[in-house]
Amino acid sequence: MQSDFLVVANRLPVDRNVDGSTGEVTWVPSPGGLVTALKPVLESNRGAWIGWPGATDEVAAEDMPAPEDAGIHMVPVNLDAQDFAQFYEGFSNATLWPLYHDLIVHPTYDKRWWERYQQVNQRFAQAAADVAAKDATVWVQDYQLHLVPGQLRDLRDDVCIGFFLHIPFPAPELFRQLPWRRQVLEGTLGADVVGFHTQDSARNFMEALRAMDYSVQIMDDSESANYLRGARLPEGAHVVGTVALESGRQVKVGVFPISIDSAKVNAQANQPPVLAQASDLRARLGSPKVLIAGVDRLDYTKGIQHRLEAIEFLLDSGRLAPEDVAMVQVATPSRERLDDYQRTRQQVEAIVSRINGNHGSLGRSLIHYLHSGLPFEQIVALYAAADVMLITPLKDGMNLVAKEYVACHSDGSGALVLSEFAGAATQLVQAYLCNPHDVESIADALQLAIEDDPVNKVRRMRQMWDHLQEHDVNRWANAFLQQLREVE
Numbered sequence: 332m333q334s335d336f337l338v339v340a341n342r343l344p345v346d347r348n349v350d351g352s353t354g355e356v357t358w359v360p361s362p363g364g365l366v367t368a369l370k371p372v373l374e375s376n377r378g379a380w381i382g383w384p385g386a387t388d389e390v391a392a393e394d395m396p397a398p399e400d401a402g403i404h405m406v407p408v409n410l411d412a413q414d415f416a417q418f419y420e421g422f423s424n425a426t427l428w429p430l431y432h433d434l435i436v437h438p439t440y441d442k443r444w445w446e447r448y449q450q451v452n453q454r455f456a457q458a459a460a461d462v463a464a465k466d467a468t469v470w471v472q473d474y475q476l477h478l479v480p481g482q483l484r485d486l487r488d489d490v491c492i493g494f495f496l497h498i499p500f501p502a503p504e505l506f507r508q509l510p511w512r513r514q515v516l517e518g519t520l521g522a523d524v525v526g527f528h529t530q531d532s533a534r535n536f537m538e539a540l541r542a543m544d545y546s547v548q549i550m551d552d553s554e555s556a557n558y559l560r561g562a563r564l565p566e567g568a569h570v571v572g573t574v575a576l577e578s579g580r581q582v583k584v585g586v587f588p589i590s591i592d593s594a595k596v597n598a599q600a601n602q603p604p605v606l607a608q609a610s611d612l613r614a615r616l617g618s619p620k621v622l623i624a625g626v627d628r629l630d631y632t633k634g635i636q637h638r639l640e641a642i643e644f645l646l647d648s649g650r651l652a653p654e655d656v657a658m659v660q661v662a663t664p665s666r667e668r669l670d671d672y673q674r675t676r677q678q679v680e681a682i683v684s685r686i687n688g689n690h691g692s693l694g695r696s697l698i699h700y701l702h703s704g705l706p707f708e709q710i711v712a713l714y715a716a717a718d719v720m721l722i723t724p725l726k727d728g729m730n731l732v733a734k735e736y737v738a739c740h741s742d743g744s745g746a747l748v749l750s751e752f753a754g755a756a757t758q759l760v761q762a763y764l765c766n767p768h769d770v771e772s773i774a775d776a777l778q779l780a781i782e783d784d785p786v787n788k789v790r791r792m793r794q795m796w797d798h799l800q801e802h803d804v805n806r807w808a809n810a811f812l813q814q815l816r817e818v819e
Contacts (some may be wrong), residue, residue, distance in 0.1 A: 332403055333464040336376035338369055339479055340472040341456055343382035343405050345396065358396045359730075363631070365472070365589075369808060373413070379404040381458050386413045408458050412450065417447035424666055425606070430509060431474060432632045432726040435669045436610075438508070440659045445511050449478060451810075453458045456482035465488050466792050468815055471522065473497045473602060477798060481521030492576035494522035497589070498728040499754070503539040520574060523818040526587045526811050528729045528754040530556075530563035530571065533586050536588065537572045546575040558758055560751040569810055576811035582817040583818075587811045588758055589729050593738040593799040602717045610711035617695055619657040621781050625715035626710060626732050627724075629662040629702065631675040634723035634750060634767040637699070639682040641723075645696075646690045650778060653690040653697055658721075659713060663704040676702070714739040718745045719780050723767040729754040733762070734799060741796050743789035746780035748773070758798060761791040 344366040345358040360366070372378060380403050384390040390407045390574055398404040411581065421444035430438045456479045459469055471479045471569040480492045506512060516539065519525060527533040534549065541547040549572040557564045565588060574582040597604060613622060623642070627633040642658060645651035661678065665670045683700045691697045697769065704735075706712075714720070721738040730753040737747060749755060749762035763783075765776035 332377075332379070332398075332406060332460070333467075334377050334379035334462055335464050335467050336372060336378040337459055337463055337467060337469045338378070338472065339381045339459050339476060340365070340381055341475040343384055343395075343407065344370075344380055344403065345405065347384050347386065347390070349386075350534055358393065358401070358663035360401075365804075369470075371623075372808065372812065373403050377404075377464075379462050381406045381408060381455060381462065383408055383410050384691060387415050406458055406462055408451075408455050414447065414451055415535040416439075417444045417449040419475070419652040420666065420669060422448040425669060425671075426509075427477075427634075429473050429526050429671075430505065431501050433499075433501060433503060434521045435631055435725055439778065440510055441506075442510075449514075452476055453482050455479050458485060460486040461481050463487060466491070467622060468812075470811075470815070471493065478518030479521075481518035482527045483558055489493075491520045491813060491815055491818050493524045493526065494519055495526040495587070496532065496728070499527070499529070499726055501536050503542050505593070506535070506539045507542070507750075512539075512588050512632070513543060516543065516545075518519070520582050522582060522587060523580075524811065524814045526585050526814075528588050529757055530565065530586055531593070532728070532754075533571050533584055534563070537574070537584055540574055548573050548575070559580065559757065560764060560766075562751065562757050564757050564760070569814060583814055585811070585814055587732070587807055588754065588802065589799065589807045590799065590802050590804045591731055591738060593796075593803050594807075596711065596735055596738040597741050600711050601619070605708060605712050605715060608709065609716035612712060612716045616657045616659070616699065619658075619720075620655040621718050622630075622716055623656065623719045623721055623777075624713050624736075624758070625658070625660040626663075627660075627662055627722075627745060629672065629679070630665050630670055630678055632723045632724055632726055635660065636675070636678045636682055637767050638721045638723040638773055639679065639686065639752060639772065641770050642776045642779060643682065644687050644770050645687075645778060646686065648697060650774070651781075654694075657697060659699045659701070659717075661701045661703075661710070661713070662706055683771075711735075711739060716779065717745065718804065719748060719777065721748050721773075721777065722752045722755075723748070723765065723773055723790045724753050725750070725756070725767050727753040731755075733759055737792065737795045737799055740792050743793045743796070745792055746783070747792070748776045748790055758802065759795045761794045763791075783793055804807040 384407045395405045429436045468491045551798040569585040683698045686695045733755040747762040750767040751764045763776040764779040766772040
């Protein structure tokens, strides 16, 4: 079955569950804004989604959910154990991930990983070439698949290709560390449109290209540009530059901040069962005056230990009374076989233990820490219950948790403390911003969020809510796809 519109991503939009006793395989839809935004486009365009099923054993195409049941034609690209170790855990998450997140930990540059990355990307490109109808539109997603646009163009020069990077693109002087920097850029430039969340990432990408002698035109109206704490804010035009290639082809570079289905999240937050869960949660936590929440993957980029240290600082200094506050920190397990992730877990759990030991009391912990995932309904209940959402990534492409929290507070309740290094900070400018590298900055922002004038808090939250209504996930997808449709 050939398709006119394809999404190529590292993962399929379903999770594969295997019953340990019977071996029966079931497929469960994955939550996420990308699926929500693109499913209508896929359904209306005989679309297909190409991705890894999430296991290292072989999954045949006929074993996937039927398109008439799933609403999407799904095409598996299989990874074996070595692929997973070298392509996914290795080059994607121990090379590119730390490099793109400003060297919070040092990347590993392993030639064997790079060779495997090329091979697996070629496998994804071949799958797309096989499934794409003539003149199809193909949208490639994220850092795991940088090479796919170029590889696919070599196979099928009739298709229109988009590439979107969901994580930050680093400053050129950092990107230059990558031994295979030129190959990564060349692969990405196989696309007709390359998209980023923020102005800074888009401009870093274009400056990296310019430094390597590409013909780059940056639409840089710096006199009218607006900045917030050093970050360049979104501007009216999506396309911020072009790259002219020797082949005569021109690549558009644009800024398309991803968002969420805010109406859907808000509707869920206001369902009676969810509201009841929120009320029950506060009661089980001792009905604190202030309930603080954090929801993250357990990743060294998320700054979980930094926010905990800020709370500890406020408690130790007497600026926050232990009897007045409780915190719930959900830390979903992530890439647990990598040493840096294991180290992060140890650091977080040590701080949690220290705070509870020094400031808790018999029968009452101050920090409630969960090293596990939760169903989205329970996450939404936590959002609804929380007086303050504490989001402190050291670097983040966007951070949709911030937007989900705002979506749950259309009445103006709640307060968002947000790292200035999250892409979301360039959109949710009314949040209480902080520098996560400075414990006192987080502490000051948190204290202000707790003690600020109620009228001001409501104004801030409602302005962010209004922004989300206008800039939802559908607007994001439509804006990018419109640029693809305009490719000559």
